Amino acid sequence: DADVTQTPRNRITKTGKRIMLECSQTKGHDRMYWYRQDPGLGLRLIYYSFDVKDINKGEISDGYSVSRQAQAKFSLSLESAIPNQTALYFCATSDPRRTATDTQYFGPGTRLTVL
Amino acid sequence: DAKTTQPNSMESNEEEPVHLPCNHSTISGTDYIHWYRQLPSQGPEYVIHGLTSNVNNRMASLAIAEDRKSSTLILHRATLRDAAVYYCILRPRGYNFNKFYFGSGTKLNVKP
Numbered sequence: 298d299a300d301v302t303q304t305p306r307n308r309i310t311k312t313g314k315r316i317m318l319e320c321s322q323t324k325g326h327d328r329m330y331w332y333r334q335d336p337g338l339g340l341r342l343i344y345y346s347f348d349v350k351d352i353n354k355g356e357i358s359d360g361y362s363v364s365r366q367a368q369a370k371f372s373l374s375l376e377s378a379i380p381n382q383t384a385l386y387f388c389a390t391s392d393p394r395r396t397a398t399d400t401q402y403f404g405p406g407t408r409l410t411v412l
Numbered sequence: 413d414a415k416t417t418q419p420n421s422m423e424s425n426e427e428e429p430v431h432l433p434c435n436h437s438t439i440s441g442t443d444y445i446h447w448y449r450q451l452p453s454q455g456p457e458y459v460i461h462g463l464t465s466n467v468n469n470r471m472a473s474l475a476i477a478e479d480r481k482s483s484t485l486i487l488h489r490a491t492l493r494d495a496a497v498y499y500c501i502l503r504p505r506g507y508n509f510n511k512f513y514f515g516s517g518t519k520l521n522v523k524p
Contacts, residue, residue, distance in 0.1 A: 301455075332514075339499060339514035340456070387455050398444060398503070403455025 301404035309410045316375040320388030329371040330389040378411045416500045421519040424490045432485040434500030442505045449496040495522045
């Protein structure tokens with residue numbers, strides 16, 4: 298089984314709808330992240346969480362919110378989806394206590410299309 | 413944040429070595445150099461990292477310039493499975509620092 302899973306893998310929705318993307322991990326890592334990737338571009342950080350009680354904005358948090366329900370679960374919500382939020386979304390985890398470089402482990406991604 | 417510069421794309425023949433360059437002229441003394449790669453339809457995966465000395469692991473080698481303003485990821489024998497986007501990333505040493513700035517990376521095409 299994959300260490301970092303994302304659901305759904307693909308989602309098509311309409312403008313104005315509320316959408317939740319979910320991420321679960323079995324790695325036992327404290328840190329979790331949400332990134333988005335647009336065609337031809339690198340990944341941009343949306344939100345990150347260092348533990349269950351810690352939530353921080355990344356470089357592009359506007360229009361998004363997150364919830365850290367447990368150490369293993371980190372959800373990303375789009376309160377009112379808009380077309381320019383169409384992208385590939387990745388969840389990642391890390392634990393600097395286990396790897397000095399704080400290596401990030403990524404999920405398989407969720408492809409979101411907002412019509 | 414210190415940024416990196418990589419060529420947009422490179423091409424290699426299968427079973428030949430590949431040298432992927434990265435410039436990071438604004439690197440600070442506490443920045444580690446990381447490389448990740450993203451295979452088609454997958455999330456990025458860790459490849460290698462280094463600080464000052466050259467590094468080797470089972471996936472690749474990392475050669476770091478003496479002034480640390482550039483580095484090169486070396487795949488000793490490229491396979492078709494190595495076709496991916498390769499990201500060179502700087503990350504400060506320190507427990508609480510959060511960011512990985514991925515940039516647009518180098519798309520490596522491997523020809524049979």
